[in-house]
């Protein structure tokens with residue numbers, strides 16, 4: 168009884184609370200410490216308002232699926248300014264959506280109503296880099312690619328890399344606990360993030376921006392903000408461990424006759440390449456064809472792709488070119504000479520330009536799909552041997568409802584990080600429609616749950632999957648999450664209706 | 669039916685191992701050259717040359733009898749030949765120079781290629797040389813022209829399209845020139861140098877990389893060809909271009925005008 172009561176009570180706090188809209192008085196207050204260019208508002212005010220269209224880039228998500236109605240965007244330049252804004256909003260019941268590069272794929276960075284958008288874009292300075300330890304301390308708004316470029320002359324690389332690197336921010340990566348292309352090698356952000364600076368819901372600054380590899384002094388609170396999608400606090404500073412850059416990298420794209428060969432291939436590749444294996448990515452034929460069609464990297468010759476049902480990209484990174492190439496060449500020779508070869512053919516990059524072009528085939532799939540149509544994205548963790556089953560079952564399920572074709576769903580495809588057991592199931596449709604949505608959900612979630620998988624491996628819950636959280640988290644877990652939310656953000660102003668309904 | 673009179677084409681493709689174009693070039697501390705301890709790959713224009721030779725074979729089928737790649741360079745240059753072989757060349761020649769030797773100059777290279785072409789006769793005689801218009805390391809852009817001069821052959825430089833008629837023993841080549849292009853008809857034998865737009869080189873496929881390992885590479889020395897690679901030019905000093913100094917911000921128009929005046933700019 169009391170359990171039920173508490174639940175409803177907490178739900179009341181985080182769900183039903185009516186927030187105040189941003190008003191002229193609020194903008195006037197922000198003006199007392201923010202320069203003119205750091206406030207964009209459509210509200211009438213003394214320093215000039217902007218046309219609503221100017222806020223479109225903040226109010227629309229990368230996929231064009233979610234639209235917010237924010238009237239005001241603030242772009243503070245310092246932790247102190249963030250703190251002032253948040254304190255004010257907490258006091259006056261104004262809900263806030265923290266926004267990084269706005270590349271998130273679950274609608275987390277878009278207001279559900281007219282929340283204030285707090286963009287971290289102006290917090291874009293590197294605070295320090297220690298070339299000996301490789302520890303980088305930076306503002307949350309730094310763009311991932313710029314950080315990569317910043318540490319490159321010191322022969323270090325970021326432990327995370329993903330297709331959105333030119334726009335996404337390190338704070339956004341932390342907030343979504345982004346996985347990406349290097350997770351297989353360098354692990355998740357829960358390991359490489361050493362410290363965080365966070366502005367809490369009442370404006371207090373939590374300074375855990377330490378640069379320690381080891382620090383077992385009680386609860387590791389910073390971990391809670393990694394993957395919290397801006398619902399527990401606003402990340403303003405990040406301390407992250409960056410690995411030394413590998414001295415030699417190679418990649419190959421392998422064409423496989425059947426999906427069934429992917430797993431035996433993965434085992435073989437792991438065994439033969441051992442410590443130099445740095446990525447093992449899977450692309451099915453549909454996804455590959457779309458990437459080539461939309462000019463994401465140059466495709467293989469017709470001869471090399473003939474009869475291929477899927478492709479695998481293998482990357483090696485190591486310290487000595489000759490050693491790595493010898494290992495890779497031995498593996499490739501063995502694969503081709505085998506009695507029952509696992510691969511049909513493939514290509515080995517011969518220079519850095521080809522290296523990038525092969526990666527673009529994999530990294531460009533997300534973008535290719537968005538050029539082709541409207542994407543329904545399911546980013547799931549399932550046992551490796553179920554990758555194809557899930558893609559096929561989804562396609563069949565849609566076909567039974569007569570939803571496959573130019574009029575509805577154009578393509579159903581799978582690609583992703585085999586090394587991490589993470590499949591991106593994508594359904595590319597002509598338009599977003601309720602009919603397709605209803606056909607896909609809860610079908611996909613039930614399928615995933617039946618394999619004890621995760622309904623969101625790396626993209627998060629955002630606004631898109633709140634209703635489906637229960638497929639991956641049980642009552643006990645969800646209840647604890649609610650309590651945490653209430654503890655960190657008692658008035659529920661931080662990114663409302665995200666993660667928890 | 670192929671008239672038996674037509675001689676089939678033997679194509680020679682010279683290739684150079686050079687610093688990869690994606691590498692950021694750094695001058696060495698002695699200022700005698702650039703840091704060579706970096707990623708090398710086949711000079712991009714030469715890659716285009718190999719690709720063009722392979723495409724000619726795909727178009728002319730049996731009309732192309734052989735595609736031979738040749739490089740003049742240190743031991744590691746053999747990797748570049750393997751790439752050419754993986755792309756579709758049949759065989760290769762490596763004119764090896766010691767690791768420590770200075771890089772041969774265009775005239776030395778042209779003479780070596782000349783000697784090599786003179787060596788072949790009868791069935792193996794070269795009809796067509798396809799080579800890069802320049803190497804991206806020294807950007808000299810001279811070898812093709814010098815070679816054509818030494819051989820007394822025609823030359824079609826900066827090619828963006830190449831069509832060969834084996835029977836008529838002639839080629840029609842579209843050349844990139846200032847502000848447009850020029851189409852020329854040439855008799856074989858001929859030296860063609862490639863421009864960027866000629867084609868997009870293919871990836872080396874795994875089966876072809878494996879096959880390439882078994883293709884023959886003939887090793888020769890400068891002495892075998894009777895040529896001397898001693899440089900005729902002396903490099904006095906290599907320096908980096910001056911660093912661009914970043915701009916400054918001014919608060920007002922007045923300040924800007926004052927700054928401009930300081931820098932010596934005045935209204936005419």
Ligand SMILES: Cc1cc2nc3c(=O)[nH]c(=O)nc-3n(C[C@H](O)[C@H](O)[C@H](O)COP(=O)(O)OP(=O)(O)OC[C@H]3O[C@@H](n4cnc5c(N)ncnc54)[C@H](O)[C@@H]3O)c2cc1C
Nearest residue numbers: 267268269270271275330336338339342345346347397402
């Ligand atoms: C082409 C493409 C490829 C991608 N590939 C991958 C991939 O391989 N792996 C992967 O995991 N993801 C991938 N993503 C999605 C990924 O989640 C985001 O790209 C990225 O991590 C989000 O960063 P962002 O700065 O754009 O955040 P946003 O989209 O702006 O925000 C994402 C969420 O984080 C919150 N947030 C942002 N900044 C802060 C902050 N400073 N403090 C608190 N909360 C904050 C927002 O409120 C929102 O809930 C991809 C996206 C695209 C478009």
